[in-house]
Every structure is written in structure tokens, then in C-alpha cells.
Amino acid sequence: MYFVEVILPLSLAKTFTYRVSEAEFHFVKKGMRVVVPFGKTKMYTALIIDKHQNEPSLYEAKEIDQILDENPIVTEIQIAHWQWIASYYMCAIGDVYRGAMPSALLLESETIISQKPSIAVDESVLSDEEFLIYQALQQQSSLRIQDITAILNKKTIFPVIQKLIDKNILVLQEEVQELYKPKLVRYVRLHSKYDSNSGLSELLETLKSAAKQREIVLTYFQLFAKEKQPISVKKLVETANSTSSIVKALIEKEILEEYFIQEDRINFEGNAQETALQLSEPQERAFNEINNRFEDKEVCLLHGVTSSGKTEIYIKLIEEQLATGKQVLYLLPEIALTTQLVGRLRTYFGDKVGVYHSKYSNNERVELWRQVIEKSPKAQIVIGARSALFLPFSDLSLIIVDEEHEQTFKQVDPAPRYHARDAAIVLANAHQAKVLLGSATPSIESYFNAQSDKYGLVEISERYGKVQLPEIELVDLKDSYFRKKMTGHFSNSLIESITTALSLGEQVILFQNRRGYSPIIECLTCGNVPQCQQCDVSLTYHQHKNQLRCHYCGYSMAKPTHCHSCSSIDLATKGFGTEQIEQELQSIFPNATTGRMDQDTTRGKFGFEKIIDSFKNQEIQILVGTQMLAKGLDFNNVSLVGIMNADTMLYHPDFRAFERSFQMMTQVAGRAGRSEKQGKVVIQTYNPNHNTIQQVTNNDYIGMYKEQLYDRQIYKYPPYFRIIKLTLKHRDFDKVKEGAMWLYQVMSQNLNMPVLGPEEPPISRIRNEYIRTILIKIPQTAPIGSSKKTIQKMLTSFESVPQYRPIKVAVNVDYY
Ligand code: ADP
Ligand code: ZN
Ligand code: ZN
Numbered sequence: 001m002y003f004v005e006v007i008l009p010l011s012l013a014k015t016f017t018y019r020v021s022e023a024e025f026h027f028v029k030k031g032m033r034v035v036v037p038f039g040k041t042k043m044y045t046a047l048i049i050d051k052h053q054n055e056p057s058l059y060e061a062k063e064i065d066q067i068l069d070e071n072p073i074v075t076e077i078q079i080a081h082w083q084w085i086a087s088y089y090m091c092a093i094g095d096v097y098r099g100a101m102p103s104a105l106l107l108e109s110e111t112i113i114s115q116k117p118s119i120a121v122d123e124s125v126l127s128d129e130e131f132l133i134y135q136a137l138q139q140q141s142s143l144r145i146q147d148i149t150a151i152l153n154k155k156t157i158f159p160v161i162q163k164l165i166d167k168n169i170l171v172l173q174e175e176v177q178e179l180y181k182p183k184l185v186r187y188v189r190l191h192s193k194y195d196s197n198s199g200l201s202e203l204l205e206t207l208k209s210a211a212k213q214r215e216i217v218l219t220y221f222q223l224f225a226k227e228k229q230p231i232s233v234k235k236l237v238e239t240a241n242s243t244s245s246i247v248k249a250l251i252e253k254e255i256l257e258e259y260f261i262q263e264d265r266i267n268f269e270g271n272a273q274e275t276a277l278q279l280s281e282p283q284e285r286a287f288n289e290i291n292n293r294f295e296d297k298e299v300c301l302l303h304g305v306t307s308s309g310k311t312e313i314y315i316k317l318i319e320e321q322l323a324t325g326k327q328v329l330y331l332l333p334e335i336a337l338t339t340q341l342v343g344r345l346r347t348y349f350g351d352k353v354g355v356y357h358s359k360y361s362n363n364e365r366v367e368l369w370r371q372v373i374e375k376s377p378k379a380q381i382v383i384g385a386r387s388a389l390f391l392p393f394s395d396l397s398l399i400i401v402d403e404e405h406e407q408t409f410k411q412v413d414p415a416p417r418y419h420a421r422d423a424a425i426v427l428a429n430a431h432q433a434k435v436l437l438g439s440a441t442p443s444i445e446s447y448f449n450a451q452s453d454k455y456g457l458v459e460i461s462e463r464y465g466k467v468q469l470p471e472i473e474l475v476d477l478k479d480s481y482f483r484k485k486m487t488g489h490f491s492n493s494l495i496e497s498i499t500t501a502l503s504l505g506e507q508v509i510l511f512q513n514r515r516g517y518s519p520i521i522e523c524l525t526c527g528n529v530p531q532c533q534q535c536d537v538s539l540t541y542h543q544h545k546n547q548l549r550c551h552y553c554g555y556s557m558a559k560p561t562h563c564h565s566c567s568s569i570d571l572a573t574k575g576f577g578t579e580q581i582e583q584e585l586q587s588i589f590p591n592a593t594t595g596r597m598d599q600d601t602t603r604g605k606f607g608f609e610k611i612i613d614s615f616k617n618q619e620i621q622i623l624v625g626t627q628m629l630a631k632g633l634d635f636n637n638v639s640l641v642g643i644m645n646a647d648t649m650l651y652h653p654d655f656r657a658f659e660r661s662f663q664m665m666t667q668v669a670g671r672a673g674r675s676e677k678q679g680k681v682v683i684q685t686y687n688p689n690h691n692t693i694q695q696v697t698n699n700d701y702i703g704m705y706k707e708q709l710y711d712r713q714i715y716k717y718p719p720y721f722r723i724i725k726l727t728l729k730h731r732d733f734d735k736v737k738e739g740a741m742w743l744y745q746v747m748s749q750n751l752n753m754p755v756l757g758p759e760e761p762p763i764s765r766i767r768n769e770y771i772r773t774i775l776i777k778i779p780q781t782a783p784i785g786s787s788k789k790t791i792q793k794m795l796t797s798f799e800s801v802p803q804y805r806p807i808k809v810a811v812n813v814d815y816y
Helices: 022-027 076-088 093-100 128-139 145-152 158-166 173-177 198-206 211-227 233-240 244-252 281-296 310-322 335-352 362-373 386-390 420-431 444-451 477-482 492-503 578-588 607-616 657-669 691-697 701-714 733-750 784-799
Strands: 002-007 016-020 033-038 042-052 112-115 142-144 170-172 184-190 256-262 299-304 327-331 353-356 381-384 396-402 434-439 456-460 471-476 507-511 520-523 540-542 547-549 556-558 571-574 594-597 622-625 638-643 680-685 721-730 755-759 769-779 808-813
Touching (some): 002 033, 002 093, 016 033, 016 042, 076 420, 093 386, 112 128, 128 142, 128 145, 128 158, 142 145, 145 158, 170 362, 184 244, 198 211, 211 233, 211 244, 211 256, 244 256, 281 299, 281 310, 281 456, 299 310, 299 444, 310 327, 310 396, 310 434, 327 386, 327 420, 335 607, 381 386, 386 420, 396 420, 420 434, 444 456, 444 701, 471 477, 471 691, 492 507, 492 638, 492 680, 507 657, 520 540, 578 622, 594 607, 657 680, 657 691, 657 701, 691 701, 721 733, 733 755, 733 784, 769 784, 784 808
Parallel strands (some): 299 434, 299 456, 327 381, 327 396, 353 381, 396 434, 471 680, 507 622, 507 638, 638 680
Antiparallel strands (some): 002 016, 112 170, 184 256, 520 571, 540 547, 547 556, 721 769, 755 769
16 A cells, blocks of 8 residues: 655644555655545645655545645755754644645635736636636635535646636635735836837827927837836936926827836846946955855854945855855845845846745745746745745755844744744755855844854944944933923934934934833833843833733732832833824924834835835935834935934833844934935933943944843843743633643743743733743753653643643744
């Protein structure tokens, strides 16, 4: 008898055995997909990870339904990597498989499909079966795969549906809600009427009396002859020194016609720009050092101040790899940043750059997946957010992790809760590829690894073009409030600086951390925020209990009536947001145009890009925003950055609060003065002498690093301890409370390491589920594998207690 071992796309840790015929057995390879029945009626797309002749002893193996692929679409390196992720991050292999693949490659009987909206379908290219499905969708807006089985009256329908998705006719229901649309660029071409040359002279003749329109048409010809590339309206107008209303007139006359291309999917015909990139001397030095480090290190950390030109160094490194024909992966922390970068990379590498992230449509993701597995030159370089890590690379030679300190590299929900930077290092190892981590403010963990010689370290301390780092002015809020030098949340100094910048035609960024909403109690006289006695964090205000609580150890106290530091009774609960800042701004500067970038304003499809664009085009003079602003954006006319209140970041209840505050302030400050003129940063704070604020002011990364490292050791946090966070959820308050206590007790009795909790988080109920958390700290010296095994065993015995079985437990390894 012949069998295949498969992974199912379900939250199941086990693999399953299915029967195949002898012929099928000889045909299938690891990494091919098969459709299999599971449970009473369901069908799933499973992945073959092995084939063998060992009959399972516990159950009778069912037969597979059909084989979907002719060649593997997942590599053996990937399978091994996914298994590593499952074991390291303590989740089911099925979770990794499900999270890794575009969902269009994972059709199942429950999948719902629809016709892609507003698309013209050429019915003549459809096969009979495809046509039947297409026709059914004209009557019904969506269909389940099961319905289609009935329509076609056969079982093996996944390949037909796959083809329709590949043809861009069908989409999965889940995507209909939120199809990601990157920015569209407007292009023009000559109307198809003029395809033959004969019409041309006639055309110019008719435009004889419309000189401006004629000029545009002539410019179009010149540009097209020279560049042989699509011509954007912007470029045409600029070159002809004309206006877009004249182009519009030509479109109305049907001489030109407009069309749109997504900015990051523009195909460059011909070669990429020949203009070689010239590295500055410090860049050149860093570039050579990185290559030297790579001789005996697998990972190198590039610590270069903001605007030191790290991107250009990445480009040079990629260039070296291109000639070898090997693949390069470039990871970014934020989808919204890809557009900016893709443009920059395509200038050098033309159509060798592929883009991948979870917000792309299935069709686009499947297309790139196929290009990568075929080792197509079109995907030799892949840029993407963290999920790009799961693509089927076969021959990677370099992975770049830009802004490696960003917490968005860590997936929170659902499982697999992996850290893309760390998982990238493991992946690179399997390919014998190198990893470059880049940041102006490296994470403590990465810098520690560099200091302890695990990673190579290369530093650049000056900005490109010798532009100076911004000058930082601290404004003492306590003093300003006392002397009545405040208008709302704006100090007089900040107002003056904004006035100056505006009068010079320069732009301003005001930063107000979203985290400012997290409730803490602050003394209005001295700025004191009550801290936990046992942990280095602020206490969080819980209104319903009128209590201050520690997020980490469970310590709590009644809400104080006066400040424990200065006895003042002027206490305030804290949290002011971007919206209020923008309102105040409008009343102080009624003539300035303002914009706001936070979760509320960027929720829409184009939200983020729209705001970035109008700021770049200088339609917005003052931009107010949250930490989204801190992520590697390059604006050249910003001369002033204001940080409205540094303290809300500092006192966030988290062991990384000081590290993050330093990173965030340094990164936003880095948006100021990126070209020529030195920029300015105004930081408003109650604590101008706080070590972290001083470290930001003096650009003292090392000072911040040493201090934090010391604290991390004392308070048992990374890099000295690995943190595993368990989150328990259930609708029944008492059940989850008891269950958490049970689990905590078992853990603390059986683990020879700190176990904290069970803690009720500040947001203790989400979607009607009550939450409890437990924190396990595994010392770096303890054997990590066996500690996790012990933990897993206890989780399994927890599940076997009948009254606790319904409690959901999420395991977050290396919790960020
Ligand atoms: P970082 O990523 O280190 O903050 P960037 O790579 O964004 O810095 O570079 C900052 C600015 O300097 C960008 O506008 C970039 O185009 C410019 N720049 C950096 N290096 C060069 C170079 N070698 N030649 C031309 N421009 C450069
Ligand atoms: Zn505490
Ligand atoms: Zn006080």
C-alpha cells in the first residue's frame, strides 16, 4: 500500500496519512498539493511533506481526492522552515501552512468565491466548465465550492477554479471586502484611431490652430521615440511645459486616451536606468565593511544614523547578488512603505523587482509565488512585508531586514506568532544566505548579538551629504505650564518654531503617540506617574475599579488622592490624542493647511498614501500623526519636528517602553532636515532630565543601550530571558479566572524559572471574551527546547481538564 503524509490547513499539530495508488505514488513529490477529504463532508487542500508505505495504526487512511500540482509549489527548505516555526513559536504546523500560502492556493469546500467586480470577461477564452461557473455567477453573486461541485456534477473542481482565479475572473469572498489598491498612475497614449501612420499628418493638420495642444502631441512623440516607455501625464505636462487641462482637452477630442497603471506594478520595458549609483565615502566604507563581516558572519547589523543612506548601501549589495543569478529578499516593516521603495529599487533593477504582501489580491500573490518558484528573473528581488518570508525561494543569497527594530515584524494574531527578522535569519541559514539588519536605532536584542560577536557590526555616524543631524530643543512642560507659556498643548517655543518654519515655506511634523490614550495618572504639578514597586513600568489606571495596577506582576493599589512625590492633589488621568492637537493647531494657525495621520484617518483604502502624497506635494504644511510617521519616510522639505509629549511614551507600561521611546523619538526626529539645511526638533516633556530624553537629545544610542541592558538583566527580560506570554480567553469570567490560576500554579510548580501572573490585562474583555495572561521567563542559560516541551506538556494537560477545555490559550513566544 502507498501513502502520503500531508499537512492540513487547520490548527492541527499532527500530519495525516492518506492513501494513494501506485501510479500516484510514483508521480507525487514533496511540496505538491492534494485535495483530501477530512471529517464527514469537508474537502481541503493539503500539502504533501512525505511519502511512504507505513500504514497508520490508529486510523484507517482515507484516499486522496486528487493531485493538484504537476510540480512542487513548496520547496523542501520551506517545509523544514515551517516546521522550525511551528516548533519554535509553539504552534501547529497547520497554522504555519495556512498563514504561509496565498488563500487561493488553499481552496476548501467551504471557500466562497465571487466574480471579480468591474472586469470585462472575454467569454471565448473560457472552457466549457469555466463558462458554466461564470454563468452561474451572473445569477448569484457568490458561490460555495460545494455548490460548484453540484453545478459541474463532479468532484474534482479545484483546478477549474484555480484557473479562473489565475485568469483574474474569480476572487475569494474574503478579499471582496478589502481589495488592496496601490496608487494608480495616470498615463496617456495616442488614441487607437491613430494606430496607422496615415492618420498622423492629418492629426497635426487639425491641430494647426490649437498650438498648445499641438505642442503636447509633438512632445508625446518625442518622448515616446526616446524612451519607448509608457508616458505619464505628469511627465508629459512637465516636458511640454504645459498644463493638465490641455491634456484633458486632447482626451476629450479622442486624440489621446488615458489609462492607469498601479505604481508598484509598472513594468519597465528595456533596461533599468544606467546611471550608476555613486556611494559617498562613508557609505563606501560601510559597504566594504559589510562584505568583510560577511566573510565569517552570517548576519551583519548596519547601524547608521537616520538619512545616512542605508537604502543606497542595500542597493549596492543587491547589485552584487544580481550577477550571480541568486534571489534577494528585502523585508520592510510596513506595507505602506513598499510603494516608496519599489520606485527607488525599480530605478536600478527595472523589472527584476517583485512585490509581495498580504494586502495584495490573491491573483497577484499567486502570480508572484509562481514566479519565485520558477526562479523567474522577474522576481529575483522580492520586496515585501513579513509574509514575503514564506515565498518558495530556492536559491536565496541575501536577506535585508530594513528597520529591523520595528515591532510590526512580530505577528501577534493569529498563529504563527513569528518574528520575521528572527525567522529570516533561520531561513537564510538554510540557504546559506547572508542577512543584513539595518536600523538607525537597533533593537536591544540585535545590538546585544552584535556586541557579543554573534553578528557583525557596521556603523555610519554621519548623514549622507554631511547634512547635520537636527538640533534638539527640550521644552520643560512643568515650567511652561507654571509660567503660563502654554496655549492648549503647545508651548510658546513650539509655536515660535512653527511660525518660523511656515514663514520660510518649510513643512512641519507634529508627533503625538497613539499610545497617549493608554490611561495613566499624572501629577500636573511635578509630572510624576506612579510606578510599580516590583517592575520597571508605570501603573495603569483601571477606571471601573478605581485602581492602579501593574500590567506585569499583578501588583495593585487604590487610586491615590495626592501625588506620592510632591503631595499635590492636582492629579489627572492622561491621554490626549492627535485629533485634539489638530484642532488646537487650527485655532493657533488658522491660515496653515493641516493634515492628520493616525488609525482613524488612514483606515480607508488609500488613506495612508493619500496623506503621504499630499504632504510630499506640499499641499499640507503641518502634519500631525502617530508612530506611523516614524517609519522611514523620506520628506525633503520638513525642517521642524515637534514631539507633543514625550512622557506618554516613556510611561507606557512595558519593559520596552524606554527603548521604544528612544527609537520613536530618534526616528521622528530623523524626518527633520534631510536635505542641506539642519533641521530642528522640539521635544515637550515634564522630564527634560530623564535619561532616555537626554539620550535622544545627545544622539546617544550606546548610552540608551547600556542603561536598558542593565535594567533588562536586573528585571529578567530579553536578551537575558526569553519571554513566553500565554493569553487565556473565554466568555465566562469565572472559568477563565480559575483556569488561569490552575495553569499558573502548574507552571510555577514545574518550571524552575520565573512565572508571573495570572494577570488581568487593562483591556480585560475583547469581543465578550475575558482575558487573563501569564508570563514565563526562560533564562538564556536554560535549555530552550526542553523548557518548551515542559510547557507544551502542561498546556496539553490543561486541555485535558474537561472544564478548561473550552478556554482558548494563545502562546506567544518572544512576545514583543
Ligand atoms: P536612511 O535609509 O539611512 O535614512 P536614505 O537611504 O533614505 O537614508 O537616504 C537619505 C537621502 O539621501 C535620500 O533622499 C537619498 O536619496 C539620498 N542619498 C543617500 N545616498 C545617496 C547617494 N549615494 N547618492 C545620491 N543620493 C543619496
Ligand atoms: Zn509590577
Ligand atoms: Zn507631584
